[in-house]
Amino acid sequence: MRKDIKPLLRKSAKIVSVIPLTANQFTFLAIPLSVVAAYFLATENYFYGLIFVIFSILIDLLDGSFAEAKKQKSFFGNYWDALVDKMVEAIIYFGLAFNYPLLAFLCFSTTMLNSYAKPRVALIIETDNHDWPAIGDRADRLLLLIIGLLIANFITIQNIDIVQITLGIITIITFFGFMQRIIYAKKLIKKALREDKILPYLKK
Structure with a gap:
């Protein structure tokens, strides 16, 4: 963007x-x-x-x-x-x-897991941002939050808490992105093992 x-x-x-x-x-x-x-x-x-x-x-x-x-x-x-x-x-x-202690905790926890899944690989192999799965990244999370707050401000739906639903969606999407990154990281590490490109300090 x-x-x-x-x-x-x-x-x-x-x-x-x-x-x-x-x-x-x-x-x-x-x-x-x-x-x-x-x-x-x-x-x-x-x-x-x-x-x-x-x-x-x-x-x-x-x-x-x-x-x-x-x-x-x-x-x-x-x-x-x-x-x-x-x-x-x-x-x-x-x-x-x-107002939403559990959901806010889950949003923050999945955000930290998603964010850490990528840089942790750099302690095992040389890597960068290319081709990493981007579902549930910061742009997605903030866009969903903005949309949720917009709806909560201007549309009232009886017995439905829009902010609560928004936080639930953010948690699910971010967790899905976290799992995607784990799978992708495993592929990168396997490839690095085949090509003998594991970082030198791990070979000692």
């Missing part, structure tokens, strides 16, 4: 690059925005919760182009961006946990 909207992101980032912040500080802005989102989600004010969830996502979409505009792209920035993404999700689920 980012590739499709990259020109728009670059133009937008040039506009906001006048903000006197470094690229990493700009990335950090997503955290206080997500804290505000979590507060509104905890108090069941889903309209403002949705608004601030979207604001925090916009920071994530813009931060790479913001760094380019500031000429501050770095490997640490790439690492920092990924950490902030996880912190933002954790904060959002924390807000939802006030």
